[in-house]
Amino acid sequence: MQTLRNRLRSFRFAFNGILAFLRSEPNGRIHLVATIAVVALASWLGCTLTEWALLTFAMALVWVTEMLNTAIEKTMDLLHPERHSSVKWIKDVAAGAVLVAALAAAVVGGLIFIPKLI
Numbered sequence: 131m132q133t134l135r136n137r138l139r140s141f142r143f144a145f146n147g148i149l150a151f152l153r154s155e156p157n158g159r160i161h162l163v164a165t166i167a168v169v170a171l172a173s174w175l176g177c178t179l180t181e182w183a184l185l186t187f188a189m190a191l192v193w194v195t196e197m198l199n200t201a202i203e204k205t206m207d208l209l210h211p212e213r214h215s216s217v218k219w220i221k222d223v224a225a226g227a228v229l230v231a232a233l234a235a236a237v238v239g240g241l242i243f244i245p246k247l248i
């Protein structure tokens with residue numbers, strides 16, 4: 131019972147983390163709008179289950195990388211607020227991960243939506 135309560139507590143912390151990300155990060159709100167737009171478009175175009183699965187993974191990859199990138203940025207700002215070449219390297223690589231995910235999501239979205247739209 132205690133374990134279940136701990137699990138639920140951890141789940142609440144994680145959910146609060148998503149809310150904190152959305153409240154503090156403009157990028158988070160952009161992702162939310164983009165996610166709603168993709169879900170609306172996929173519903174309108176009548177995507178198959180496989181297409182929904184691919185879109186879900188693509189969107190999740192962007193959310194996950196953006197949230198981890200934000201956490202890394204904030205960690206570095208806390209640990210080392212001064213400018214440093216290693217901080218630059220860490221932040222640039224973390225931002226690069228977001229770009230990789232965003233490009234992959236754009237490819238998945240393009241492959242699924244463009245043929246249906248034209």
Ligand SMILES: Nc1ncnc2c1ncn2[C@@H]1O[C@H](COP(=O)(O)OP(=O)(O)OP(=O)(O)O)[C@@H](O)[C@H]1O
Nearest residue numbers: 157203210211212213214215217218219221222225
């Ligand atoms: N302490 C630092 N030392 C050296 N370069 C830094 C430092 N902080 C930021 N930079 C450089 O500035 C870039 C932007 O960092 P910053 O923390 O401002 O992210 P951001 O522009 O707020 O990102 P986002 O738009 O995703 O929120 C980094 O990728 C890095 O190149």
